[in-house]
Amino acid sequence: MNDMRFVETRVTTNEAKFTAKDVQVYYGDNHAIKDVSIDIEDKTVTAFIGPSGCGKSTFLRCLNRMNDTIDICRVEGDILLDGEDIYDKKVDPVQLRARVGMVFQKPNPFPKSIYDNVAYGPRIHGMARTRADLDEIVEKSLRRAALWDEAKDRLNAPGTGLSGGQQQRLCIARAVATEPEVLLMDEPCSALDPIATSQVEELIADLRTRFSVVIVTHSMQQAARVSQKTAFFHLGDLVEYGDTGHIFTNPEDPRTESYITGRIG
Amino acid sequence: MTDTNASRTAPKASLLTIDSHTKRRQAAEKRFRVYGIVAIVIGMLFLAVLAVSIIRSGLPAFTKTIVEVEFTLTQDEFDAAEKQLFKTKAYAGYFNAALLTKLREQGLDVEVDAKAIERILGKTGGTIREFYRANTEQIGQPVAFKLAAASRVDGYFKGRVSRDTLQDSRFMQLSDLDLVDALYSAGIIRQVFNWTFITGADSGVDNPGGAGIGASVVGSFFMMLVVLGLSLPIGVAASIYLEEFAPQNRITDFIEVNISNLAAVPSIVYGILGLSIFIQVMHLPQSAPLVGGLVLTLMTLPRIIIPARAALKAVPPSIRDAALGVGASKVQTVFHHVLPLATPGILTGLIIGLGQALGETAPLLLIGMVGFVARGYPDGFIAGFTDPNSAMPAQIYTWAARADVGFYEKAWGGIIILLIFLLTMNILAVILRRKFERRW
Ligand SMILES: Nc1ncnc2c1ncn2[C@@H]1O[C@H](COP(=O)(O)OP(=O)(O)O)[C@@H](O)[C@H]1O
Numbered sequence: 001m002n003d004m005r006f007v008e009t010r011v012t013t014n015e016a017k018f019t020a021k022d023v024q025v026y027y028g029d030n031h032a033i034k035d036v037s038i039d040i041e042d043k044t045v046t047a048f049i050g051p052s053g054c055g056k057s058t059f060l061r062c063l064n065r066m067n068d069t070i071d072i073c074r075v076e077g078d079i080l081l082d083g084e085d086i087y088d089k090k091v092d093p094v095q096l097r098a099r100v101g102m103v104f105q106k107p108n109p110f111p112k113s114i115y116d117n118v119a120y121g122p123r124i125h126g127m128a129r130t131r132a133d134l135d136e137i138v139e140k141s142l143r144r145a146a147l148w149d150e151a152k153d154r155l156n157a158p159g160t161g162l163s164g165g166q167q168q169r170l171c172i173a174r175a176v177a178t179e180p181e182v183l184l185m186d187e188p189c190s191a192l193d194p195i196a197t198s199q200v201e202e203l204i205a206d207l208r209t210r211f212s213v214v215i216v217t218h219s220m221q222q223a224a225r226v227s228q229k230t231a232f233f234h235l236g237d238l239v240e241y242g243d244t245g246h247i248f249t250n251p252e253d254p255r256t257e258s259y260i261t262g263r264i265g
Numbered sequence: 266m267t268d269t270n271a272s273r274t275a276p277k278a279s280l281l282t283i284d285s286h287t288k289r290r291q292a293a294e295k296r297f298r299v300y301g302i303v304a305i306v307i308g309m310l311f312l313a314v315l316a317v318s319i320i321r322s323g324l325p326a327f328t329k330t331i332v333e334v335e336f337t338l339t340q341d342e343f344d345a346a347e348k349q350l351f352k353t354k355a356y357a358g359y360f361n362a363a364l365l366t367k368l369r370e371q372g373l374d375v376e377v378d379a380k381a382i383e384r385i386l387g388k389t390g391g392t393i394r395e396f397y398r399a400n401t402e403q404i405g406q407p408v409a410f411k412l413a414a415a416s417r418v419d420g421y422f423k424g425r426v427s428r429d430t431l432q433d434s435r436f437m438q439l440s441d442l443d444l445v446d447a448l449y450s451a452g453i454i455r456q457v458f459n460w461t462f463i464t465g466a467d468s469g470v471d472n473p474g475g476a477g478i479g480a481s482v483v484g485s486f487f488m489m490l491v492v493l494g495l496s497l498p499i500g501v502a503a504s505i506y507l508e509e510f511a512p513q514n515r516i517t518d519f520i521e522v523n524i525s526n527l528a529a530v531p532s533i534v535y536g537i538l539g540l541s542i543f544i545q546v547m548h549l550p551q552s553a554p555l556v557g558g559l560v561l562t563l564m565t566l567p568r569i570i571i572p573a574r575a576a577l578k579a580v581p582p583s584i585r586d587a588a589l590g591v592g593a594s595k596v597q598t599v600f601h602h603v604l605p606l607a608t609p610g611i612l613t614g615l616i617i618g619l620g621q622a623l624g625e626t627a628p629l630l631l632i633g634m635v636g637f638v639a640r641g642y643p644d645g646f647i648a649g650f651t652d653p654n655s656a657m658p659a660q661i662y663t664w665a666a667r668a669d670v671g672f673y674e675k676a677w678g679g680i681i682i683l684l685i686f687l688l689t690m691n692i693l694a695v696i697l698r699r700k701f702e703r704r705w
């Protein structure tokens with residue numbers, strides 16, 4: 001734990017982007033998320049940590065309603081995005097997902113060209129009038145994902161032909177291309193080597209200036225390096241939530257302490 | 266821990282000596298490989314035997330025996346013949362004389378009587394008279410008449426009839442074969458490619474020489490159009506709905522089980538269903554490609570839906586997540602990403618399903634698609650979905666059931682044609698799969 005550097009340990013005063021109140025998630029009879037209430041701040045990187053199966057991914061997927069695609073999954077409670085209930089009957093999850101982007105654990109580029117991967121979101125949301133507009137969006141997104149230099153000469157090559165780290169950055173470029181307000185990342189670096197990981201981490205630090213980022217990670221070091229806020233989940237409970245520096249140096253709950261010192265998990 | 270200690274202290278075995286356990290494992294592997302090779306060799310052997318016997322039995326259907334005689338009919342001869350009471354007999358006389366002259370020119374001396382020629386060629390006079398009455402300008406010009414030889418003569422050339430097996434009858438006498446041999450060495454009688462077999466329609470039960478598969482190819486074609494036009498959209502839509510949109514509940518489970526069961530229902534059951542529903546209740550025409558197509562669609566649908574669903578299921582869920590994650594709707598996700606990736610699998614299933622439908626016989630027998638089509642085809646093209654017709658497998662079945670041995674080779678020849686179509690479809694399936702296949 002010696003290499004833990006805290007990028008920023010200020011006490012944030014940002015507004016809440018997401019507000020969750022008494023959220024319960026069930027998979028059939030399995031009560032996967034119990035009574036979770038949390039405020040996720042704007043322009044902040046929030047890390048979700050906790051042992052496997054504690055419900056980090058499940059809760060993350062509630063934030064853009066990806067759980068809707070799982071038949072047996074049931075969500076109760078309120079989750080507000082900018083004060084609006086995203087589980088309201090009138091909300092179309094497709095519209096929500098255009099505002100809340102997601103990057104998955106395993107890089108999953110479409111089996112199409114690099115260009116088409118990035119351009120897909122803007123295309124279906126009608127964000128570009130002309131081909132030139134679209135070119136510009138693609139370039140901007142690839143630059144933000146730090147992939148432009150590597151990809152600019154092979155935009156028509158298949159995205160699946162890139163290396164793992166490049167693929168994950170392509171997925172990030174694809175996610176940011178639709179200009180989301182929040183970016184959800186579920187263990188984005190678990191399939192990457194250390195160099196690719198540090199590239200993605202730099203990217204996250206950069207993205208924070210425009211979006212709110214929520215990242216699930218298994219690496220305590222990563223949480224410490226990239227996040228300002230950390231939430232610790234355990235068996236479906238949100239055990240502790242606060243400033244990253246505080247959680248790592250001064251955890252209040254004994255479960256948090258034993259997890260970050262490596263005794264459980 | 267004691268284990269590892271024990272193995273450490275045990276004397277190390279050399280890698281160069283093979284212990285008994287390894288020996289047994291290697292023997293098992295070798296045995297398995299031999300089993301595999303034997304199985305493949307047996308399979309290939311059967312295939313080879315099948316191919317050889319089909320080709321050997323079927324190839325004769327593609328040739329026929331004709332007699333070609335060139336002769337000139339003068340105006341006087343024409344007028345004289347038209348004045349007679351038995352006009353066709355007069356024309357036959359001219360023809361026989363020309364034939365005899367031809368033989369004499371070649372220095373061949375055989376007995377030629379009108380009866381023998383009639384047994385070899387049928388009644389020639391009628392054909393010749395028809396020709397000259399329709400083409401009076403040809404009178405006085407040399408005309409090469411190509412007349413089909415009788416079934417037994419054809420059989421003699423193809424080895425079906427020989428001097429040992431031939432018994433004298435009013436159809437053919439042993440002495441006729443001497444004449445046939447003479448005609449053969451004079452170059453008058455010979456084997457040519459039998460276009461009638463490819464383009465023609467079925468003939469009467471006593472005329473295997475004139476039978477063709479063409480009409481039933483047309484019947485099969487219209488039937489397959491119906492099957493393709495119905496089962497592709499219905500099958501693909503049903504699989505997409507069941508795989509991507511339907512909620513997982515009792516009803517969909519029930520539907521799923523039923524589709525699997527329907528794929529295993531014997532085809533004759535679909536035939537009787539078609540007979541009672543389409544013909545007896547809905548009063549659609551009998552023997553029509555439309556009805557055949559409907560019946561085969563029922564039979565083909567589950568056989569298309571099952572592989573189509575498997576192809577959709579095989580698309581990695583991460584692709585769906587990716588599309589939904591950037592804000593694509595369910596329909597966009599399916600049509601932009603899932604369906605293109607599943608296309609090779611769906612097409613393969615479709616073409617295999619169509620291939621099965623093309624070769625299906627039993628349901629067609631029940632709805633009467635063994636119709637004997639001898640009307641003016643190919644001049645009167647059997648153009649409709651509702652015109653009575655036959656289909657290739659049903660035609661083959663009909664020929665195989667006929668008494669005249671001449672139809673035997675037609676049945677095998679029909680099988681060759683059917684297999685060519687099936688092979689083409691399978692090659693098409695492979696090409697399409699290659700073309701659409703993408704890695705992810
Ligand atoms: N698709 C699913 N269907 C059923 N149960 C699931 C599904 N996804 C997750 N779960 C259950 O929900 C709980 C939390 O899982 P998850 O959110 O994936 O944990 P984490 O991401 O923290 O490892 C686990 O008990 C898991 O078995």
Ligand SMILES: [Mg+2]
Pocket residue numbers: 056057058186
């Ligand atoms: Mg997870």
